[in-house]
Amino acid sequence: MKKIFENLIGIISIPIMLTNAFGGIIAFIWLIIEAEWDLLIFGLAGLFGSAFVLGFAFLPSAAISGIGVILYEKKIKLLAYPLFLVSAFYNIAILVIWTFLVYSYALGKADTSTPVIAVTLWAYGVTVGPIQFMASKESADNIGSLILTFFLSLGCLCLTLFMGFGYEAYGIIGYLSSMIICLIIMLFFLLENNKINK
Secondary structure, X not given: OXXXXXXXHHHHHHHHHHHHHHHHHHHHHHHHHOOOHHHHHHHXXXXXXXXXXXXXXXXXXXXXXXXXXXXXXXXXXXXXXXXXXHHHHHHHHHHHHHHHHHHHHHXXXXXXXXXHHHHHHHHHHHHXXXXXXXXXXXXXXXXXXXXXXXXXXXXXXXXXXHHHOOOHHHHHHHHHHHHHHHHHHHHHHHHHHHHHHO
């Protein structure tokens, strides 16, 4: 299953990497042309300030996970697994709230004459950028951080494209589906890791 997941990530990562590399620059220039100064200032503040705020928001999850690790090491796995699940769910909930706030603000503040795809592309960068920055500071062994970052990027790409072209409901469904799959895969890796460690 791990090999299938790695191959799937390899295929899906191409549009995500292209969006990460060029999307923010294109949106930035586009919004300058459209004179969307509020969005640009908000976005830049979000990019530089949100890593600290989000890091603080993730602290309870780290504490819950830490308790889970202690219980797991003491062979009290029956209590450790629910804590790991709660920790993962909490992280995903934080990301869903963050995404909702960024996209709602961006779409609400944008002038009606500004193309929606430019706004959603900018919102993508503001949403995903700080999470990718925080994930880059994590250990390479932290598979949970990699999974969260990947599925957040995938979900936000769905939001960006579908909302940008006028299919808001499909974008929301794609985003929420991505985050649900993220939770399931994190749970799967947790259980798979337990089999290896037995």
